[in-house]
Amino acid sequence: MREHLLQIENDFLASSEVRSHMNITRIDALAMDIKDKRKSQFDQSLKFAKLVKASYDWFKSEDGQNMFNDNGLTWTNEDFYTKAICISKAHFYRVIKVAKICEENPQIVTKYKRECTAEENAGNPTERSVAELIKRANGTSTSQDDNESSTETLVTFSMKKTMFEDGRGLSIRILSDGEIKTSGDAHGKISDAMMEQLKAISVAIINSNNN
């Protein structure tokens, strides 16, 4: 699985000090289980996500960084998910998202499982999936209550992370109901007046297209 690591990295990941914070053996076993269709993929994925997030939290912590530095390793996030967890960037961020849902909104997970069970009991085989869980958490699932009003994003402005001192990008979405949704600390970075201007531009674009 980890063929391209330096000896220093292999030995570091294998050390008992690191294994107490990053349970690589268990992560590998769960990854195998998830691939094994006969097992309950969904539950294993949740366990996998929790373990990966715990490892990642330790990796990002002062303690973790000290241990990496003490051992002569300077790993980026990319090194973490490719070398330690052996997954792609997209997969890694999906896994972290799932772990966050489990941590912060366990009721969403419980509700989703309950609904799936109910469907199964009613004789409708359903496949529990992490992707669907994320959709539920994002409020974009198609299977959610129909009476919830649906809005669509009409215009998106995105600003590169290099534009800001904190190194975090920003996106501003203008929804069909006129609402403005932002990611990140938009108000700390962009004035309200500018936000209004963006909205005005969006409206103008929409109107010109409608005409």
Add this chain to the structure above:
Amino acid sequence: MIQIPKDEIKYEKTNESSRAILHCYHGSPSPREMHKGAKSHDVQGLKKKDLDNLLTIDGDYTSKFTIGIEIEKNRFYRRVYEELNLIKGYEEDGSCGYEAITNILPLLPASVWRQKVFNMVHEAKYIIEDRYSPSNANCGGHITLCCNGMDSTELHQRLRKHVGILYAMFQRRLKNSYCRYNMRMLKTEPTGNRWRPARELEGVNYRGDFHHKYQVCLDKGNGLVEFRLPSRFTSVKQTMRRYELMYVLMDVAVNKPRTSHDSLMKRVKPILMSMYERNEEKVAYVMSQAKHYKQFILNGNIHEDISDFTRAYQYTISRNS
């Protein structure tokens, strides 16, 4: 996952038998130039100021700063001599027993390339770690530095302004007659003779504190400056910390010679914290001693806190005044 081949340097063994046997003093083979030939992947993510410490030759990267170390031991693990990427060869050593001498290594900031250097250090753990290859107080940890394009005397004098920290770390070694002369790092003249590498420079008053070889920091000529002061290498982690510290000292001496003592201490503190197992008190002590040593090196002032460690120097100059 699909592995895309990366454009990176790979250190491989030479399989030269001379690198895997014991030689007499000064008899080991020439060093390999491990500081040349890095590729784009090895330096990715480095900041501009760090990239300035690299040279680009035919698309490959060469490190401007280089380092070599001597690992002196009473005996090596199982008395087995194995070729290692880190080590140029093994030699007998009069004072200690045996020594392993490294190849010419690039001296780098944190990067993929440095990780490969540390990997070489890690692979040499049976040579470096005292639990496998024991050493005693007779052994030293000589470190040789070089900056591409800079004369050794200039480098020696540039380092002089900032190496109080090394004195503070190894202050007990200032009593050792194999590494304590020219304690103020006054300018000397390289001779080109490996047995008597330095001579007194006309017009410089050493006040008797001179030896042609056993100096704290020796201007060896040919671009090379050797610190004889560091104590023996006893572990892989310690070796990596010393490497990191040397990079900071070289960077400051060569690129930012006006750096204040406090700014330098701020830069080296994380390294010291790791060296001294995050003992704030110890680190604060070493940093305060470093300031006194800096004053001593530059002005000859001896603060009472360093008086005991510089007693040999005081005795020598009192006899010659």
